[in-house]
Amino acid sequence: MKAYLMYSNRDFQPGGDLPWGADTLIADLELKTLFATMAQGDAFLYDVARKAVMTSLCEPQQIRYRQDVLRDCVKNASAVRSLYGIAVEAIEIEKKSYFGFFNRYPAAILTTARSLMQSFIAVLMKVRTMADQASGRFHSEGFTRFFAMIQQELADDYFHTLDEHLKELRFRSGTLMSAALGKGNKGLAYVLRKPAQRDRNILKRLFDRKPASMTFHIAERDEAGARALSELEGHGLSLAADAVSQSAAHVLSFFRMLRAELGFYIGCLNLGNTLNARGHSFCYPEPVPANERHHVFEGLFDVCLALRLGGEIVPNDLAATDAGLFIVTGANEGGKSTFLRSIGLAQMMMQAGMMVGATSFEANVCASQFTHYKREEDASMTSGKFDEELVRMNEIAEHVAPNSIVLFNESFAATNEREGSEVARQIVLALLEKRVKVFFVTHMYQFSHGLHETMKTDAVFLRAERQEGGARTFRVSQGEPLETSYGEDLYAQIFKEDRTVSKDHGHTLFEAGSTSSAV
Structure with a gap:
C-alpha cells in the first residue's frame, strides 16, 4: 500500500541528505x-x-x-x-x-x-x-x-x-510439516503443512480410526533433545516466520x-x-513553468519576521514579467534585506507546495535556490573578507544550474566600490547568460547605475522608500538607483544634533558634534 499524498508517483523520503548549500x-x-x-x-x-x-x-x-x-x-x-x-x-x-x-x-x-x-x-x-x-x-x-x-x-x-x-x-493442535532425507539421513526440503480440516462431528472424531503414526517422547531433562526438536520445528516454521514478519x-x-x-x-x-x-493572510501561489520569467505578487511579507515579532509587517507588491534581474537599492534600514528574504521564503514555500505569506503570488519555479549574503568579519579566516566572498561565489557557480535563482545581499562590498562593482557586474551578467534569475541588494552606486544604463528591458530596479525628513516606510517600489543611501538619517537618529551634554549615573555622555567638555 502506498499513500502518494506528497507526490503523485512516488513516496516521500523524510531521511537522507539535504541538497548542497x-x-x-x-x-x-x-x-x-x-x-x-x-x-x-x-x-x-x-x-x-x-x-x-x-x-x-x-x-x-x-x-x-x-x-x-x-x-x-x-x-x-x-x-x-x-x-x-x-x-x-x-x-x-x-x-x-x-x-x-x-x-x-x-x-x-x-x-x-x-x-x-x-x-x-x-x-x-x-x-x-x-x-x-x-x-x-x-x-x-x-x-x-x-x-x-x-x-x-x-x-x-x-x-x-x-x-x-x-x-x-x-498451531494449537501442533505443527504439521514434511521433510525428505538427504545424505547421511539429514533432513531437507522441510515444508510446513496445513492441517486437515477437522470434522465438526464430535462422535466421528472420537471413534474414527486414527492414521498410523510413530511417536517418541523426550525426557524432561533432555536439554539436547529439546534443542534438537526446537531446531527441527524451526526448519518448518522458517518460511512462515519470514512471510508473517515481512507482512508486518x-x-x-x-x-x-x-x-x-x-x-x-x-x-x-x-x-x-x-x-x-496573528492576523496575517496567506494564499496558494500560482507556479509558472521554469523557462518563463515571472514575478507578480501583492501583499508579500516576510513570514519568519512575522512569526518572530508577532506584530504588523509591512507588505510589498511587484508586477514583473520577462525580467531575470532585480536590483534593490535605497535607504539604509529601509527594508531591503527583509524584502529579499521574503522573496526567498515565498519561492521555497511555493515549491514545497505550501501557502505563501501574501495576498496573491505568482512566480516561475526554479531548479534550485542559492544565497550569497555578506558575512561578519571572522578572526579565524586565513584570507581577507573579499577573498572569502569570492570563494563562496565560486562554490555556488559549481552547483548552479539554468533556471535557478540566486539572492545577493550586499555582496562584494568588502573591497573598494570600483573593484566590487566590476566583480559584481561580471558575475551577474554571467549568471543571466546561463538563464539564472538574480535578486541583488546593494549600496554600490557604480554597479547599480551602470546596469540601469545598459539594461532597459530585462531588469527591474527597485528602491527602498524614504519619506521627507528621513522616515522609512519599509516598502520597496520601482525606482532608479540613487547615489546616496541616506546614511546621515541613521546618524541623526542615533546622535542628536543639539550638541547637548547628558549625564547617566555619574558618567558623562557627549552628543555628536559637541565641542564642550565636562569635569
Whole structure:
C-alpha cells in the first residue's frame, strides 16, 4: 500500500541528505523559525518540515497536486489529524514488540510477528472506517486515490482472511510439516503443512480410526533433545516466520510513510493557524513553468519576521514579467534585506507546495535556490573578507544550474566600490547568460547605475522608500538607483544634533558634534 499524498508517483523520503548549500540557505532565510512553527515542539514534524521545504518541487503540476491535498487538509483538519494519530498509534504498537525481530529462533520470530499483525488489525480497521466516513469530503486527486486504495485493499474479505490465517498460525493442535532425507539421513526440503480440516462431528472424531503414526517422547531433562526438536520445528516454521514478519514490516512501512506524509500537512496546518491567530493572510501561489520569467505578487511579507515579532509587517507588491534581474537599492534600514528574504521564503514555500505569506503570488519555479549574503568579519579566516566572498561565489557557480535563482545581499562590498562593482557586474551578467534569475541588494552606486544604463528591458530596479525628513516606510517600489543611501538619517537618529551634554549615573555622555567638555 502506498499513500502518494506528497507526490503523485512516488513516496516521500523524510531521511537522507539535504541538497548542497541547504545549511546556508536555512541560515540566510531564517528558515528555522518556519520549521519550529510548523513542528510546534515535535522533533519528528521538524525533520519532516525541514526535508520537505528543502527538497523543492520543480514542476508546476507537482506543486498543484500537493496544493490540492493541502486544501483538503485545511477543509478537513480534524479528520487529517485523526488519521495522523492512527499512524502514530500503529508505530507505537511496533515499538513495544520491536525486539522480537532480533530473535534467531523462527518460532519466536513467528510469535512476535503474528502478535504484531494481530494488533495492526484494529488500527487498519480504524483507517478503513475513516475512509468510509470521510472520503466524500475530500476532493483532491491524492486523497481520492488514497481512500479508494484503502477501501479496496482493506475490504471485509481481507480482514476475515487475515484473522483466519493468524488463528491457524497459533498451531494449537501442533505443527504439521514434511521433510525428505538427504545424505547421511539429514533432513531437507522441510515444508510446513496445513492441517486437515477437522470434522465438526464430535462422535466421528472420537471413534474414527486414527492414521498410523510413530511417536517418541523426550525426557524432561533432555536439554539436547529439546534443542534438537526446537531446531527441527524451526526448519518448518522458517518460511512462515519470514512471510508473517515481512507482512508486518509491510504494514509498518505503510504507517511510517503515512505518518511522514501527513506530518508535512500537519505542519502546514500549524503554520496556518499561527498566521491566522496573528492576523496575517496567506494564499496558494500560482507556479509558472521554469523557462518563463515571472514575478507578480501583492501583499508579500516576510513570514519568519512575522512569526518572530508577532506584530504588523509591512507588505510589498511587484508586477514583473520577462525580467531575470532585480536590483534593490535605497535607504539604509529601509527594508531591503527583509524584502529579499521574503522573496526567498515565498519561492521555497511555493515549491514545497505550501501557502505563501501574501495576498496573491505568482512566480516561475526554479531548479534550485542559492544565497550569497555578506558575512561578519571572522578572526579565524586565513584570507581577507573579499577573498572569502569570492570563494563562496565560486562554490555556488559549481552547483548552479539554468533556471535557478540566486539572492545577493550586499555582496562584494568588502573591497573598494570600483573593484566590487566590476566583480559584481561580471558575475551577474554571467549568471543571466546561463538563464539564472538574480535578486541583488546593494549600496554600490557604480554597479547599480551602470546596469540601469545598459539594461532597459530585462531588469527591474527597485528602491527602498524614504519619506521627507528621513522616515522609512519599509516598502520597496520601482525606482532608479540613487547615489546616496541616506546614511546621515541613521546618524541623526542615533546622535542628536543639539550638541547637548547628558549625564547617566555619574558618567558623562557627549552628543555628536559637541565641542564642550565636562569635569
